[in-house]
Amino acid sequence: MKHLTLLFAATAAALVAPDQVTILDKQPAASNDVVQTWWDSSLSHSTKLFTSLERRITDSIRSFDASSYGFDNDDHHPHPPRRGHGGHRRGDKTKTIYELIKSNKYTTKFASLLDNDDFSDIKSLLDSNSHNKTLFVPTDKAFERIPHHGDKPPPKEFVLALLKYHISPGLHTAHDLITSHTLPSNLSLDTLGSRPQRLRISTGLLFTIRVNIISKIVYSNILAKNGVIHAIDHILVPPPSQEKIISLLPNTFSTFSLGLEKTELSIPDHKGGTLFAPTNSAFRRLGPRANAFLFSSHGLKYLKALLKYHFVVDQTLYSDAFYGESKDEKAAARERVQEGGKYWHVDLETLLEDKAIAVDVKKWKGWVSIVLNGFTRVVFQDGVASDGVVQVVGKVLIPPHEHRHGHTGEEEDDGKNIEVEELKARLERYVEREEEGGQAGDL
Numbered sequence: 001m002k003h004l005t006l007l008f009a010a011t012a013a014a015l016v017a018p019d020q021v022t023i024l025d026k027q028p029a030a031s032n033d034v035v036q037t038w039w040d041s042s043l044s045h046s047t048k049l050f051t052s053l054e055r056r057i058t059d060s061i062r063s064f065d066a067s068s069y070g071f072d073n074d075d076h077h078p079h080p081p082r083r084g085h086g087g088h089r090r091g092d093k094t095k096t097i098y099e100l101i102k103s104n105k106y107t108t109k110f111a112s113l114l115d116n117d118d119f120s121d122i123k124s125l126l127d128s129n130s131h132n133k134t135l136f137v138p139t140d141k142a143f144e145r146i147p148h149h150g151d152k153p154p155p156k157e158f159v160l161a162l163l164k165y166h167i168s169p170g171l172h173t174a175h176d177l178i179t180s181h182t183l184p185s186n187l188s189l190d191t192l193g194s195r196p197q198r199l200r201i202s203t204g205l206l207f208t209i210r211v212n213i214i215s216k217i218v219y220s221n222i223l224a225k226n227g228v229i230h231a232i233d234h235i236l237v238p239p240p241s242q243e244k245i246i247s248l249l250p251n252t253f254s255t256f257s258l259g260l261e262k263t264e265l266s267i268p269d270h271k272g273g274t275l276f277a278p279t280n281s282a283f284r285r286l287g288p289r290a291n292a293f294l295f296s297s298h299g300l301k302y303l304k305a306l307l308k309y310h311f312v313v314d315q316t317l318y319s320d321a322f323y324g325e326s327k328d329e330k331a332a333a334r335e336r337v338q339e340g341g342k343y344w345h346v347d348l349e350t351l352l353e354d355k356a357i358a359v360d361v362k363k364w365k366g367w368v369s370i371v372l373n374g375f376t377r378v379v380f381q382d383g384v385a386s387d388g389v390v391q392v393v394g395k396v397l398i399p400p401h402e403h404r405h406g407h408t409g410e411e412e413d414d415g416k417n418i419e420v421e422e423l424k425a426r427l428e429r430y431v432e433r434e435e436e437g438g439q440a441g442d443l
């Protein structure tokens with residue numbers, strides 16, 4: 001099996017055991033893409049955590065039908081909680097975040113990383129009073145969870161990125177986290193147009209809060225002079241690219257992956273993007289005839305058009321944030337939804353010519369639903385990626401009929417057991433256009 005690496009969190013070669021850090025100086029200078037390079041080169045020596053990650057995602061998708069809002073499978077409390085996660089008495093408001101973790105016997109490993117000269121900027125950040133910040137600090141136990149492996153330690157640039165990914169600007173108490181979906185981190189990478197990489201926050205039973213699916217907050221609301229600390233049980237590794245995520249989750253995305261491979265669809269260079277990734281069962285829903293056609297040699301060009309309709313580049317839509325062009329209306333919409341607004345709409349142009357997907361983001365109390373083209377729901381939200389976000393859909397998105405745009409009923413557009421003729425009719429114009437484009441280029 002290829003690339004059986006762990007995703008998002010808790011990964012093998014996070015191997016930032018403090019005693020290894022000195023070795024890092026010998027590493028070659030890292031490119032901008034230090035995170036992706038790490039993902040590309042690291043092979044996991046343990047598939048356990050990776051398997052558990054995929055199980056969490058599939059369980060969440062499976063249980064999604066039971067509810068109309070996109071929350072994780074263990075997120076079934078009937079009301080967004082108002083309390084929980086202790087009071088505000090933990091910590092010591094005369095000390096900085098750095099001082100607190102330095103003196104805490106459960107966070108010695110993270111603290112000693114900060115004491116390494118290479119990471120003195122991070123230490124200063126956590127020691128400075130100029131801004132409040134939130135630190136997700138991995139406990140010493142979290143470092144023990146890094147499986148043993150024989151790979152080289154990561155370059156120090158990677159460790160630096162990793163440390164920044166544990167910090168979020170602003171003061172976010174557990175109470176704030178419970179109603180958050182994503183938070184910006186202090187890490188920014190070129191791949192996302194230098195916007196902050198985000199952390200995915202989810203709340204489960206008994207107010208269990210997880211960051212990036214795996215890392216559980218085991219101790220929250222440790223207040224400091226310059227912010228707040230939450231202790232987590234797994235290290236947060238900056239995520240890989242969208243493409244890598246798809247390839248790492250074969251039980252969920254192998255059909256989509258196969259399609260990308262067979263059609264040789266190449267995604268243009270991008271700074272962020274939104275991938276509406278259909279699950280394997282989304283493809284099954286199309287029915288055996290449609291699948292046989294799409295994956296046959298004469299169907300591939302239709303498949304290619306279809307897949308293109310799932311990629312948005314340069315605009316990154318999280319359930320509670322939008323990194324895109326600074327068109328006023330979009331900015332305004334984003335602010336409305338971030339500041340407690342209930343609804344916003346955006347049309348996102350896909351790689352399929354000028355064809356856009358109409359996105360409706362609706363907020364209800366602490367929950368958010370994302371609905372595409374009027375009826376297709378995102379069944380797993382905010383799969384953060386280094387170059388954007390993966391929003392998982394349980395139905396394959398098919399471009400609506402031109403002439404019926406805006407009037408199509410759900411059943412018509414739904415795509416379940418779709419006839420090959422219908423599929424062809426809906427995609428024909430894009431397939432032809434592509435060929436025209438090719439000819440024009442030849443002249």
Ligand SMILES: *[C@@H]1O[C@H](CO)[C@@H](O)[C@H](O)[C@H]1NC(C)=O
Nearest residue numbers: 129130131132171225226227
């Ligand atoms: C940090 O947050 C506390 C509590 O909300 C506030 O009193 C303080 O002024 C903030 N400090 C800065 C530098 O913003």
Ligand SMILES: *[C@@H]1O[C@H](CO)[C@@H](O)[C@H](O)[C@H]1NC(C)=O
Nearest residue numbers: 125131169185186187188196
């Ligand atoms: C990280 O923190 C530093 C210091 O506060 C700040 O200058 C920088 O803009 C932050 N970066 C991001 C991406 O938040």
